[in-house]
Amino acid sequence: RTKKLEVRAFTEEQEALVLKSWNSMKKNAAELGLKVFLRVFEIAPSAKKLFSFLRDSDVPLEQNPKLKAHAMTVFVMTCESAVQLHKVGKPSVRESNLKDLGTTHFQYNVVAEHFEVVKFALLEIIKEAVPEMWSPEMKSAWGEAYDQLAAAIKSEMKPQV
Numbered sequence: 596r597t598k599k600l601e602v603r604a605f606t607e608e609q610e611a612l613v614l615k616s617w618n619s620m621k622k623n624a625a626e627l628g629l630k631v632f633l634r635v636f637e638i639a640p641s642a643k644k645l646f647s648f649l650r651d652s653d654v655p656l657e658q659n660p661k662l663k664a665h666a667m668t669v670f671v672m673t674c675e676s677a678v679q680l681h682k683v684g685k686p687s688v689r690e691s692n693l694k695d696l697g698t699t700h701f702q703y704n705v706v707a708e709h710f711e712v713v714k715f716a717l718l719e720i721i722k723e724a725v726p727e728m729w730s731p732e733m734k735s736a737w738g739e740a741y742d743q744l745a746a747a748i749k750s751e752m753k754p755q756v
């Protein structure tokens with residue numbers, strides 16, 4: 596059963612806040628994304644076990660190319676989600692991709708709490724990356740973009756039939 600997604604308004608101002616900070620972070624997105632997941636593993640060390648490529652690897656965390664790629668994806672997709680939320684009122688992920696994302700996260704035993712920890716770490720790292728721009732409004736704009744993307748993925752988290 597697919598949970599119905601709640602659609603909340605995402606304003607032009609919120610989109611602008613995300614884009615402004617994203618423009619200044621973009622060039623470091625890979626490094627910042629990685630920082631997000633290193634923070635996640637500080638808070639929730641057991642989350643490392645979810646990732647097959649971390650379980651099967653002797654490469655140090657911070658040098659693992661697949662961890663970097665996932666971290667970067669989360670960051671970039673959250674930003675794209677913000678832009679799409681304002682333009683079309685829902686996150687950017689195409690329907691087919693969303694199903695795959697839901698299935699993958701379901702299969703790898705990702706649960707709601709993991710999405711919360713990633714959100715917390717993401718907001719912390721953005722705050723540290725752009726302290727001069729950071730504000731409660733910026734925090735809630737990124738938070739909302741992430742929440743709606745996460746909700747879209749979670750709504751597709753079920754076994755593949």
Ligand code: HEM
Pocket residue numbers: 642645646647648665668669672673695696699700703705709710711713741744745748
């Ligand atoms: C895989 C994106 C949140 C853990 C993936 C993939 C993408 C992705 C694109 C690869 C897709 C595939 O193979 O089908 C995202 C986005 C997120 C998010 C956009 C949030 C908005 C999370 C969270 C966790 C997580 C919160 C857990 C802490 C994983 C794991 C895999 C995965 C374990 C499979 C990795 C493997 O191959 O071992 N994610 N993800 N993701 N994601 Fe996420």
